Amino acid sequence: MSTKDIVLIALFAALTAALGLIPQITLPMGVPITAQSMGVMLAGAVLGAKRGSLAIVLFLLLVAAGLPLLSGGRGGAGVFFGASGGFLLGFPIGAFVIGWLFDRHHGRPPFGLALLYAVIGGVGVVYLLGVPWLAQVAGLTLGKALAGSMAFLPGDAIKAVLAAIIAREVKKSIPSL
Template identity: 45%
Template sequence: MKTKDISMIAMMIAIIIVLGMIPPIPLGFIPVPIVLQNLGVMLAGIVLGAKKGGLAIALFLTLVAMGMPFLTGGSGGFSVFLGPTVGYLIGWFVSAILIGLGRSKFMETKNWGIKFLIVAIPGVLLVDLLGSIGLSIVTGMSLSASIVSNLVFIPGDTLKVILVIIIAERLLKIMNRTER
């Protein structure tokens, strides 16, 4: 792995950590707040690609498991992987890889709908589905109730996907220029 790759992975982890410093918005009816860190996760996948994006998220989650208070609200430690957000955390790792797999298609197309689907399906729908499964298992909430409660995240996550596309297009353009 090149120094540039290591630097890019470290920078993406730092961005995710900084996004975690923005206070969460608690919802009250489910024990999972609205956070901005998933924006960084989606960005890691599309900017770094599957391998490096997945590695960035795996390293971030490892730091969290080791007790670093890097999740929104300052939480960390292995216990977060036993709580109501476990499915979302697993979803972050999987989604970064899947979004990264769509990176070349994302870079090739000018079609915003395709770009949106490349990021939104794994970055929003898959994460919310895995999050719902984890929430259901940990809290005892029915899976259907858990899925319905996750619908509240869709509007905000849609805005995050749009932001990710705008940021990623610019970053990838700059990265392509510097690689030549």
């Protein structure tokens, strides 16, 4: 791995942490709506599968080590065992999937595909891990956990649109990424 790769991985881990400074909205089931999932989408879309997922793994390692980097100043290993733990574990896989899909187009898919890829990885993959985890931790049926998670879809859709726009513009401006 080159110095450039290490710097970009650290930069996107920091970007994901910085997105946690945007105030969260916590739903009654205890799962917060945050801007940090957009960091996942951007890391995968801009850095590609390997570097994007490593950026999110670095971010999560820092959270696990106790740094209060999650929205609302949360951190520590305990957050991985709460209601949002499955979503957090889905973050690096989602970033990898987005990056892998973007890489099929040399990092610059048409906007419609960029948006679809952000939704597939940043919403689909993350929910695939997060919803069953939420159901287990909260003692809900899978259907109820999924229905409760639907409240996040409008915000996730907005984050996916922004990530697709930003990623395409960054890749156009800095093609060497």
